[in-house]
Amino acid sequence: MLNDAKLRALARGHDNTSPKKIADSNGLAALVRPNGQISFIFRFRLNAKQQNFTLGQYPNLSLKAARERATQCRKWLADGFDPRVQARIEKQANREQLTVRQAVDFWLTDSETAAADSYRKQFEKHIFPHLGDLPIDQLDTAAWLKVFSDIKRGTYHRAAPNAAAYVFGLTKTAMKYCRARQMVKTTVLNDLSAGDVGATVNKRDRVLKQNELNDAVAWSNDIRNPFYYRALLKLLITFGCRLSELRLSTIKEWDMSAMVWTAPKQHTKTGIEIQRPIPAALAPVLASLINDRKSGLLLTENKTVGSVSNYIIGISRKLGHDSWTAHDLRRTFATCLADMGVHHHVIEALLGHTLPGVAGIYNRSHLINEKREALELWISSGVKL
Template sequence: MAKLYDKHLKVVLNKKHEKQFTLTDGEGLGARVSAHGKVRWQFRYKIDSQSKRIDLGDYPALSLLKARDAAKQCREWLAEGFDPKQKRSLKREQTLRPVSIKEALEYWLVEYAEDNRANASKHRSQFERHLYPYIGDLPLDQTETRHWIECFDRIRKGIAGKQKAAPVAAGYVLQNAKQALRFCRVRRYATSRVLDDLTISDVGNKQKKKDRVLSHQELIDVWALVNSSRLMPYYSNLIKLLIIFGSRTQEIRLSKWNEWDFTEGLWTVPKSHSKTGDKIVRPIPESLVPWLLDLKANADMSDQILGDLKTPETVSQQGRKLWKKLGHEEKWTLHDLRRTLATRLNELSIAPHVVEQLLGHSLGGVMSIYNRSQYLPEKKAALEMWLDRLDLLANPIDNVLLINRN
């Protein structure tokens, strides 16, 4: 069968004809010519002996070569067992309205992170600051690795006068973005592998393993600070609870009064506030109850135990200033209070698995599978001992020797 050439199409294009007719190119491809001379490409095929056709586009907007490519794609879909009309419709919808980078990352945040990551709000905040303004509206499947690297480089190097260099944050954003794109890919929401080959060292730095533990004198300084009026009540109460329980900052920051059962004497951190996704149960020391009840009475009807809900960035910024405020020589952060409690409890001969439970860590090995005990009596005894030690640090008694004052 003779193939079509452009000259055949140009002869009939935009010319008057008695009736419509079709010029055949072969292998299912034809050009339907209307009575007014409009030329439209069509692909004809059969499924279960039923004749079907697809409009591919108009000539000359869709050239002869492009029309042949489109017909070839239809034949391949048909050979694979797909209806070309349905496949082309889906492909066209994806092309005309592709999933943007912002939509893909938000899909992960809403469908996964908000239920499984206690730091979901932090992840969104970082995306909103570092990614959305620059590449958020770009189609995910059309972006290249370089587009993302430009964003990571801005985080790593900083922006003069606007943003400090943050190489660790660059790696953190990369990790979350990679997980988000994998989640979208597995869920068949959107597909992109542009970040697969990138590692943290390609865009920034890994977070260094920290070992900062406050000395007894530093801890005395902090304890005295939170029991004074030198800090805003929000931060005094936050840091006091961090010192006592060794919890993560977000567990206190997000905590509501319905988590605190004063009848049973338990504080239950819900899964949604836990970094590990597991519920954390901590006993409330009896000596702490009067202070907590006063705190609740002065909460002005707020559900939040701290009376307000501040962003993690705001809290972190305040925490980074405390070591200077107290005149300490070596920097420490709010998270180091958690490590300090763990270290000091071990010095008090508290069993390691009890300390791990207080911290909200998952027990390792077979213990995580078979041992479901909360060790509540042991945790309560450990916290009571810790409060006694804090009281002794703040109010030393003559002839009482504190072991290891460093």
């Protein structure tokens, strides 16, 4: 049998004109050329013929690794497979393994999520510098926990327990999306929760009072304030929509003849198109926004979600309120409509939520008439634009 001492001696070469073949065990042998180059080969019989399969060269391939490969070859033979073919299949599979960066990019691009740019920035900051170029299927739980721990403790940036939990959730979603499409196999995060890696954010329950809502509308009507944010705030209050649906909205989404706004699926969180009627009172506002432009963004500028979110919080503070966010406006919209007696399924449709159960599968109605009645009620009774 072979050992490392014998292999090192054989590597000095020999005087024979043809290679020497030194047997080990289980079909493994070392083929030693006169110049000392050593190749591990697996010898086997297939279809009554003697075959040789080169496993690799020593010392790049260790004796231990060569024996493990030979054992795998014997298992393939026992199952009726040609080891040479199976090895090529395995090598191709390994070559095509997605890196962490490739898996995340596939998820963000293929899912067409509206928040893709925001999500990508989180990965570029916290994940890609450390794991981005590594095969995602080869990373174990410990490797991921190390990265999330670094985010939580502030190893490379400011300590951010909430961000650790947030990035963990994004990573888990990306893995699930790719796994469902047979792009990856990893399940290393399945048994973990956000609380295991960071601090989960407490769910907010902030609902604006009527006087606060009136103040916000008044701010949106004050021409001394920036045009972009006046229009954004008024539309957020009117529709109770997600911030990105407006931030990314283009003029062509707004059909002023039918008085319907259609948010395309690539701008919605659920990936489903959302149609919302345009209240009559909002027509002059939209006319000033469109202003004979045929294309482009409705709000004219492409601002980042972070800057817009922070500015909205700043508005609440300027008004002397306890801080509220764009999402708090959305919660206020839903709560007030419910208090006005609007049916739950209509509110959910306006919010752009997927209906649960069978209704969500078979009911594809946009409920335009019901939505229009709800929004007109909201404008006339809940909020004065």
